[in-house]
Amino acid sequence: MPRIAYVNGRYVAHREASIHIEDRGYQFADGVYEVVPVFEGRLVDEEPHFDRLQYSLGELRIAPPCSRAALRFICCELLRRNDLRRGILYMQVTRGVAARDHKFPAAAKSALVVTTKNYGGPTAKLIEEGARVVTIPDIRWARCDIKSISLLPNVLGKQEAIERGAFEAWLIDREGNVTEGTSTNAWIVTADKRVVTRQLGNAILAGVTRASLRKLMTAEGYELEERPFSLAEAKNAAEAFLTSSTSLVLPITQIDDSRIADGKPGPMTRKLREAMLSYVNK
Numbered sequence: 385m386p387r388i389a390y391v392n393g394r395y396v397a398h399r400e401a402s403i404h405i406e407d408r409g410y411q412f413a414d415g416v417y418e419v420v421p422v423f424e425g426r427l428v429d430e431e432p433h434f435d436r437l438q439y440s441l442g443e444l445r446i447a448p449p450c451s452r453a454a455l456r457f458i459c460c461e462l463l464r465r466n467d468l469r470r471g472i473l474y475m476q477v478t479r480g481v482a483a484r485d486h487k488f489p490a491a492a493k494s495a496l497v498v499t500t501k502n503y504g505g506p507t508a509k510l511i512e513e514g515a516r517v518v519t520i521p522d523i524r525w526a527r528c529d530i531k532s533i534s535l536l537p538n539v540l541g542k543q544e545a546i547e548r549g550a551f552e553a554w555l556i557d558r559e560g561n562v563t564e565g566t567s568t569n570a571w572i573v574t575a576d577k578r579v580v581t582r583q584l585g586n587a588i589l590a591g592v593t594r595a596s597l598r599k600l601m602t603a604e605g606y607e608l609e610e611r612p613f614s615l616a617e618a619k620n621a622a623e624a625f626l627t628s629s630t631s632l633v634l635p636i637t638q639i640d641d642s643r644i645a646d647g648k649p650g651p652m653t654r655k656l657r658e659a660m661l662s663y664v665n666k
């Protein structure tokens with residue numbers, strides 16, 4: 385069965401799917417995106433992902449390409465056509481096609497692309513042993529709350545992580561605090577078992593997994609602190625982990641050359657991963 389993509393009103397063979405060379409996403413990275421996890425053939429946290437897409441579009445003054453109901457239909461139809469059970473759904477909206485000129489075009493129609501991919505999540509080995517992260521300066525722009533397709537610093541950061549033998553790079557701001565990963569939110573657990581993650585604001589993306597985990601934690605009675613934490617605090621933490629739609633909750637056992645605690649995934653992290661797994665599979 386050929387893999388199908390949705391491109392501007394049509395379902396087409398993925399390998400033949402294309403957009404115009406003057407699409408502003410291609411020319412200026414003038415667009416936004418969402419990645420939604422798929423479990424049991426179902427979109428997880430569909431509404432918060434649609435809400436964040438609407439927020440990103442609004443902040444950039446890009447018109448929604450269609451109604452939310454139409455978008456929901458397209459996503460479900462694509463899952464059906466690709467018979468996707470477990471993986472991710474990718475949505476991208478750009479300001480559309482127009483002759484290349486920096487200012488907003490007078491009459492461009494927002495462009496919508498939706499694709500799906502089979503993906504089983506991080507390997508069992510990575511989950512069992514925990515991931516390594518390296519740290520790099522956060523050189524991104526001042527609106528990281530917008531899920532923009534302009535991802536060059538994130539791309540360079542992830543590449544550096546891979547070249548240094550790590551899974552992810554954590555980004556460090558000018559004050560020496562961790563903002564987030566290149567495509568993940570960053571968390572630590574203190575010696576007295578309080579879970580800490582950076583507060584929302586322009587410096588980080590409001591992760592949907594972050595929000596869901598926060599709710600699960602409240603329900604389970606865990607203590608959460610939303611505040612900046614320094615790289616030194618992270619290296620001395622009892623546990624560390626990251627969250628994202630693709631990795632859910634993934635333990636971190638090394639930051640740069642520092643092992644976290646005994647170098648094994650921590651008990652709180654394991655519990656939170658289990659809680660997240662039950663949530664996405666329910």
Ligand code: PLP
Pocket residue numbers: 419564565566567568569588589590591592593594627628629630
């Ligand atoms: N932070 C950044 C910079 C990201 O790109 C992502 C996901 O792509 C996240 C955090 C995690 O967000 P979510 O949990 O919605 O996948």
